Amino acid sequence: xxxxxxxxxxxxxxxxxxxxxxxxxxxxxxxxxxxxxxxxxxxxxxxxxxxxxxxxxxxxxxxxxxxxxxxxxxxxxxxxxxxxxxxxxxxxxxxxxxxxxxxxxxxxxxxxxxxxxxxxxxxxxxxxxxxxxxxxxxxxxxxxxxxxxxxxxxxxxxxxxxxxxxxxxxxxxxxxxxxxxxxxxxxxxxxxxxxxxxxxxxxxxxxxxxxxxxxxxxxxxxxxxxxxxxxxxxxxxxxxxxxxxxxxxxxxxxxxxxxxxxxxxxxxxxxxxxxxxxxxxxxxxxxxxxxxxxxxxxxxxxxxxxxxxxxxxxxxxxxxxxxxxxxxxxxxxxxxxxxxxxxxxxxxxxxxxxxxxxxxxxxxxxxxxxxxxxxxxxxxxxxxxxxxxxxxxxxxxxxxxxxxxxxxxxxxxxxxxxxxxxxxxxxxxxxxxxxxxxxxxxxxxxxxxxxxxxxxxxxxxxxxxxxxxxxxxxxxxxxxxxxxxxxxxxxxxxxxxxxxxxxxxxxxxxxxxxxxxxxxxxxxxxxxxxx
Amino acid sequence: xxxxxxxxxxxxxxxxxxxxxxxxxxxxxxxxxxxxxxxxxxxxxxxxxxxxxxxxxxxxxxxxxxxxxxxxxxxxxxxxxxxxxxxxxxxxxxxxxxxxxxxxxxxxxxxxxxxxxxxxxxxxxxxxxxxxxxxxxxxxxxxxxxxxxxxxxxxxxxxxxxxxxxxxxxxxxxxxxxxxxxxxxxxxxxxxxxxxxxxxxxxxxxxxxxxxxxxxxxxxxxxxxxxxxxxxxxxxxxxxxxxxxxxxxxxxxxxxxxxxxxxxxxxxxxxxxxxxxxxxxxxxxxxxxxxxxxxxxxxxxxxxxxxxxxxxxxxxxxxxxxxxx
Numbered sequence: 001x002x003x004x005x006x007x008x009x010x011x012x013x014x015x016x017x018x019x020x021x022x023x024x025x026x027x028x029x030x031x032x033x034x035x036x037x038x039x040x041x042x043x044x045x046x047x048x049x050x051x052x053x054x055x056x057x058x059x060x061x062x063x064x065x066x067x068x069x070x071x072x073x074x075x076x077x078x079x080x081x082x083x084x085x086x087x088x089x090x091x092x093x094x095x096x097x098x099x100x101x102x103x104x105x106x107x108x109x110x111x112x113x114x115x116x117x118x119x120x121x122x123x124x125x126x127x128x129x130x131x132x133x134x135x136x137x138x139x140x141x142x143x144x145x146x147x148x149x150x151x152x153x154x155x156x157x158x159x160x161x162x163x164x165x166x167x168x169x170x171x172x173x174x175x176x177x178x179x180x181x182x183x184x185x186x187x188x189x190x191x192x193x194x195x196x197x198x199x200x201x202x203x204x205x206x207x208x209x210x211x212x213x214x215x216x217x218x219x220x221x222x223x224x225x226x227x228x229x230x231x232x233x234x235x236x237x238x239x240x241x242x243x244x245x246x247x248x249x250x251x252x253x254x255x256x257x258x259x260x261x262x263x264x265x266x267x268x269x270x271x272x273x274x275x276x277x278x279x280x281x282x283x284x285x286x287x288x289x290x291x292x293x294x295x296x297x298x299x300x301x302x303x304x305x306x307x308x309x310x311x312x313x314x315x316x317x318x319x320x321x322x323x324x325x326x327x328x329x330x331x332x333x334x335x336x337x338x339x340x341x342x343x344x345x346x347x348x349x350x351x352x353x354x355x356x357x358x359x360x361x362x363x364x365x366x367x368x369x370x371x372x373x374x375x376x377x378x379x380x381x382x383x384x385x386x387x388x389x390x391x392x393x394x395x396x397x398x399x400x401x402x403x404x405x406x407x408x409x410x411x412x413x414x415x416x417x418x419x420x421x422x423x424x425x426x427x428x429x430x431x432x433x434x435x436x437x438x439x440x441x442x443x444x445x446x447x448x449x450x451x452x453x454x455x456x457x458x459x460x461x462x463x464x465x466x467x468x469x470x471x472x473x474x475x476x477x478x479x480x481x482x483x484x485x486x487x488x489x490x491x492x493x494x495x496x497x498x499x500x501x502x503x504x505x506x507x508x509x510x511x512x513x514x515x516x517x518x519x520x521x522x523x524x525x526x527x528x529x530x531x
Numbered sequence: 532x533x534x535x536x537x538x539x540x541x542x543x544x545x546x547x548x549x550x551x552x553x554x555x556x557x558x559x560x561x562x563x564x565x566x567x568x569x570x571x572x573x574x575x576x577x578x579x580x581x582x583x584x585x586x587x588x589x590x591x592x593x594x595x596x597x598x599x600x601x602x603x604x605x606x607x608x609x610x611x612x613x614x615x616x617x618x619x620x621x622x623x624x625x626x627x628x629x630x631x632x633x634x635x636x637x638x639x640x641x642x643x644x645x646x647x648x649x650x651x652x653x654x655x656x657x658x659x660x661x662x663x664x665x666x667x668x669x670x671x672x673x674x675x676x677x678x679x680x681x682x683x684x685x686x687x688x689x690x691x692x693x694x695x696x697x698x699x700x701x702x703x704x705x706x707x708x709x710x711x712x713x714x715x716x717x718x719x720x721x722x723x724x725x726x727x728x729x730x731x732x733x734x735x736x737x738x739x740x741x742x743x744x745x746x747x748x749x750x751x752x753x754x755x756x757x758x759x760x761x762x763x764x765x766x767x768x769x770x771x772x773x774x775x776x777x778x779x780x781x782x783x784x785x786x787x788x789x790x791x792x793x794x795x796x797x798x799x800x801x802x803x804x805x806x807x808x809x810x811x812x813x814x815x816x817x818x819x820x821x822x823x824x825x826x827x828x829x830x831x832x833x834x835x836x837x838x839x840x841x842x843x844x845x846x847x848x849x850x851x852x853x854x855x856x
Binding site: 042044045050051052053124125126127128129131132133179180200201202203204226227228229230232233236237239240241242378407408409410412413414415416427428430431436440447449450451452453454 | 561562563564565566567568569570571572573574575576577578581584585609611612613614615620623624679682683686687690693694695696697700797798799800802806807810812813814815
């Protein structure tokens with residue numbers, strides 16, 4: 001033997017060295033087998049079609065896949081569908097990848113796809129159904145086991161972004177079972193990188209690697225998603241090594257995490273925009289007063305110069321530095337630069353309190369007026385702090401601003417009843433392009449088309465509705481981009497909405513784990529890899 | 532005693548009814564759950580459909596009577612967020628909370644009574660004074676802060692115990708429990724300790740005061756004169772006599788611990804009922820909030836009843852029928 005030719009001492013050294021090597025790499029091997037991830041909100045159901053809620057989507061992503069999906073920059077990429085073509089303006093043809101197996105070993109066919117498109121509309125008791133994303137499909141035509149056509153009533157370019165939210169489930173496994181059944185594992189038959197093992201409500205989801213995955217196999221053998229809503233506890237779990245990575249690092253702990261050499265931090269601009277919405281449409285507004293609190297006959301916010309002055313008085317960079325610890329990107333757009341529909345012409349307004357004062361004087365409010373800004377205080381990163389800061393900036397140009405913060409549950413119901421004069425809100429463009437905020441936030445109220453659902457203060461410009469209406473029916477990407485950008489420009493140049501910044505999402509991981517951060521804020525165990 | 536119990540239960544029904552009305556109207560008065568629950572991309576039609584499907588479009592009195600009618604047949608409504616019956620959700624989490632509450636109560640008995648006795652018997656010793664000083668901390672430090680400190684010390688710095696969550700569970704008589712395994716016990720220790728600190732302090736003070744008072748009583752002097760051993764005097768005669776107020780307080784505290792383990796459960800990410808109620812309040816999941824509060828009322832009623840019965844067993848002079856009517 002080769003070894004026997006070595007001296008006794010050399011042999012012993014060799015053995016010692018190899019033992020040392022094994023010992024040295026074993027923690028890494030151990031890690032490679034199990035990965036524990038701390039998430040900030042628990043899912044309400046395991047049924048991927050039950051509730052269009054961020055926490056639910058996050059978990060579903062590990063087990064189920066849509067036809068098309070979004071990459072970390074929110075660009076649409078193929079998933080279960082290998083390719084798609086537009087046969088004519090209203091007919092989309094999707095070709096499935098061949099040989100994709102569900103977790104139970106059965107093969108994925110277009111019958112499962114057609115079933116998955118029908119199922120969301122049939123869910124009972126859901127507070128937020130997914131059929132907003134499937135109802136544009138008027139007809140489904142199965143061509144063969146791997147080819148399916150969707151026919152829409154009118155040209156509908158948003159089909160692809162919509163489909164990124166619809167998970168494909170196995171027809172055989174889910175037919176006839178209720179959403180509740182999924183918690184026990186029934187129906188949890190997907191195609192994605194992980195297989196479902198166990199769900200302990202509010203506590204954890206345990207997963208096991210799908211070794212038959214069609215794409216690149218996931219790193220970790222076993223994954224535990226732990227749900228730890230309390231920020232301080234989440235950080236403690238990371239520091240104690242109970243989890244190897246967490247999402248949403250609480251801002252008070254940022255400095256500590258940044259200076260800890262055992263922890264790596266990852267961040268990325270998110271699709272979530274924080275903005276102010278002024279009451280531009282009513283003659284009288286409930287919370288606009290004179291400086292000493294008497295009611296005003298005329299609503300100053302109707303004057304575009306007043307709204308512009310408000311925007312100019314906000315020092316967005318100061319908010320970024322002082323309030324957000326650097327974790328925001330000042331903006332004057334509805335979506336971040338990497339999303340479809342971003343308008344590069346809309347530059348962040350310069351902080352100009354003097355100019356703002358002049359504008360106010362021109363509008364006849366040289367002495368300013370009083371206003372109350374309403375804000376949620378438990379929804380967005382530092383929401384109430386941002387509003388407090390803005391209020392101080394407004395007082396600098398003579399507008400005596402007060403702040404009233406409340407939990408989102410109270411805030412939103414009052415907001416929907418049009419009870420505010422100026423409010424702060426956030427919006428995540430879940431479909432990855434600008435039509436989502438345009439439709440919901442600034443389009444005139446048009447229930448028939450689903451426009452203006454969250455346009456609480458009823459800002460309205462018919463031109464915008466017309467442009468947007470055209471955009472959502474224009475299949476040509478170039479033309480649609482132009483229309484979306486134009487629609488955004490109308491709302492923003494009229495200050496119907498005053499964008500402040502895009503949030504920046506954070507993740508933290510222990511040394512040895514790297515993450516590819518995502519614009520859509522989602523946290524995937526398979527997004528982490530050994531470093 | 533039977534008459535007493537029946538009368539008590541009948542009174543409880545009236546209490547429940549009044550409570551249900553108060554809770555229902557109170558919860559109805561805050562906000563509108565639809566605006567919080569609805570996904571952003573939903574349109575107005577979807578909004579209207581969801582409101583109707585939850586029955587929120589009906590007037591308040593109608594909603595209340597529907598609730599009452601269903602409640603009588605044991606149906607407390609379905610959660611908006613989970614679409615699972617509210618009671619199922621609560622009962623699913625109950626074992627976790629009960630486990631925590633019982634362990635916390637055990638801690639306060641096992642630690643509180645001996646420490647309190649010690650401090651009562653030797654009030655001027657260093658140990659006695661230390662116990663009393665520490666018990667003040669137990670009263671005054673905020674629970675969430677102590678919880679975080681416990682986590683920082685035992686989990687992050689020392690690495691002895693897990694920082695949060697519940698350990699692996701096993702079925703015991705069909706109920707999932709976590710105290711049967713070493714790992715489960717390790718998870719249980721810190722949150723239970725955190726939850727019990729206040730109660731330990733409470734029991735220490737009660738026991739000490741009781742013991743000091745009892746030592747001056749004639750029956751103790753008499754027992755001493757008769758030549759009984761100190762052990763027997765303290766362990767049997769004194770303890771039995773000071774136990775009554777302690778039992779009452781512990782029992783009532785048990786109710787509060789179950790109902791208000793919220794802070795500890797949030798800090799330790801313990802999947803119990805307290806965490807459920809907080810989440811439900813955040814999204815205004817009305818059926819869960821109402822069902823939870825009703826259940827807590829029932830628990831308090833039952834505990835009070837048990838306290839009265841135990842009272843009469845400890846002290847035969849207490850007659851239930853005339854003690855309270």
